[in-house]
Amino acid sequence: MxxxxxxxxxxxxxxxxxxxxxxxxxxxxxxxxxxxxxxxxxxxxxxxxxxxxxxxxxxxxxxxxxxxxxxxxxxxxxxxxxxxxxxxxxxxxxxxxxxxxSNIAIGEGVAETALALMIGACKKFFWLCQDTANGMWAENKPKVKDFYDIKVGIVSGGMVGRHMVKLLKNFHVDILMYDPTLTKEEIAEIGAEKVGLDE
The missing domain is CATH 3.40.50.720 (NAD(P)-binding Rossmann-like Domain)
Known part of the structure; x- marks a missing residue:
C-alpha cells in the first residue's frame, strides 16, 4: 500500500x-x-x-x-x-x-483551550499580569470573578461546542447554546439551553 x-x-x-x-x-x-x-x-x-x-x-x-x-x-x-x-x-x-x-480530536483540544481562556478571563489573569508588570499590585483585584454561578454561551453545537458542554458540566454554570441548525430538544440532549445569538 x-x-x-x-x-x-x-x-x-x-x-x-x-x-x-x-x-x-x-x-x-x-x-x-x-x-x-x-x-x-x-x-x-x-x-x-x-x-x-x-x-x-x-x-x-x-x-x-x-x-x-x-x-x-x-x-x-x-x-x-x-x-x-x-x-x-x-x-x-x-x-x-x-x-x-480529525475534527473530533481537534475539537476536544480547542474546547479545552477555550475553557482555560474563559477561566483566565474571569480571573483577569491577563490584565493582572499586565498590571503587575506596570507596578500595580492590587488595583484591579476587585474585578476578579470566579468561574461560578455565571452564564456561559456557546456558539455552535459542532464538535467543539459539544465537548465544551461536557467540560462545563464540571462547573456550577448555566450553559447556553446558539445553533440555528439544532432544535431546542437536540440542544437539551447535548446538555445546554437553546438561545438566540443576541442572548
Missing part, C-alpha cells in the same frame, strides 16, 4: 513527527511531499502517483481530477485537520473514496 502525505514542509513538521511516520510505515510505503508550497504541480502529481491513501492537512490543495487520475486505486483520504471541505472536489465525491477527518 502506498500512502501519500500532502503537507507543506512547515505544516508537516507541525502536524507529524517521526512517531507518526513510523506507525504509518507499518501499513505501507510513504510518499512524502517535501516542498514549501504546492506550486510545482508535476512534483505533487508524482508524490500522489499510485497512492492508495492520501493524507491531507491545512493548506493542502483540492484533490482535483489530475491528482485522482494518477492514483486510480485510491481507497481513502485522511484529513489531519478539522473540516475536510478545503480538499473535497466533485471528482473525489464521484470516486466514492472513504474520507475521514
Amino acid at each position: 502506498k500512502i501519500a502525505i500532502l503537507a507543506k514542509t512547515a505544516q508537516r513538521t507541525n502536524v507529524f513527527d517521526d512517531t507518526y511516520f513510523d506507525r504509518m510505515r507499518k501499513h505501507g510505503e510513504l510518499s512524502i511531499f517535501n516542498q514549501d508550497d504546492f506550486n510545482d504541480r508535476a512534483y505533487l502529481l508524482d508524490v500522489c502517483r499510485g497512492a492508495n491513501v492520501i493524507i491531507t492537512t491545512w493548506g493542502t490543495p483540492k484533490l482535483e481530477k489530475d491528482i485522482l487520475e494518477v492514483c486510480p486505486d485510491l481507497q481513502c483520504v485522511i484529513h489531519a485537520a478539522g473540516t475536510p471541505k478545503p480538499v473535497i472536489t466533485p471528482e473525489l465525491i464521484d470516486k466514492k473514496v472513504r474520507l475521514t477527518a
Whole structure:
C-alpha cells in the first residue's frame, strides 16, 4: 500500500513527527511531499502517483481530477485537520473514496483551550499580569470573578461546542447554546439551553 502525505514542509513538521511516520510505515510505503508550497504541480502529481491513501492537512490543495487520475486505486483520504471541505472536489465525491477527518480530536483540544481562556478571563489573569508588570499590585483585584454561578454561551453545537458542554458540566454554570441548525430538544440532549445569538 502506498500512502501519500500532502503537507507543506512547515505544516508537516507541525502536524507529524517521526512517531507518526513510523506507525504509518507499518501499513505501507510513504510518499512524502517535501516542498514549501504546492506550486510545482508535476512534483505533487508524482508524490500522489499510485497512492492508495492520501493524507491531507491545512493548506493542502483540492484533490482535483489530475491528482485522482494518477492514483486510480485510491481507497481513502485522511484529513489531519478539522473540516475536510478545503480538499473535497466533485471528482473525489464521484470516486466514492472513504474520507475521514480529525475534527473530533481537534475539537476536544480547542474546547479545552477555550475553557482555560474563559477561566483566565474571569480571573483577569491577563490584565493582572499586565498590571503587575506596570507596578500595580492590587488595583484591579476587585474585578476578579470566579468561574461560578455565571452564564456561559456557546456558539455552535459542532464538535467543539459539544465537548465544551461536557467540560462545563464540571462547573456550577448555566450553559447556553446558539445553533440555528439544532432544535431546542437536540440542544437539551447535548446538555445546554437553546438561545438566540443576541442572548
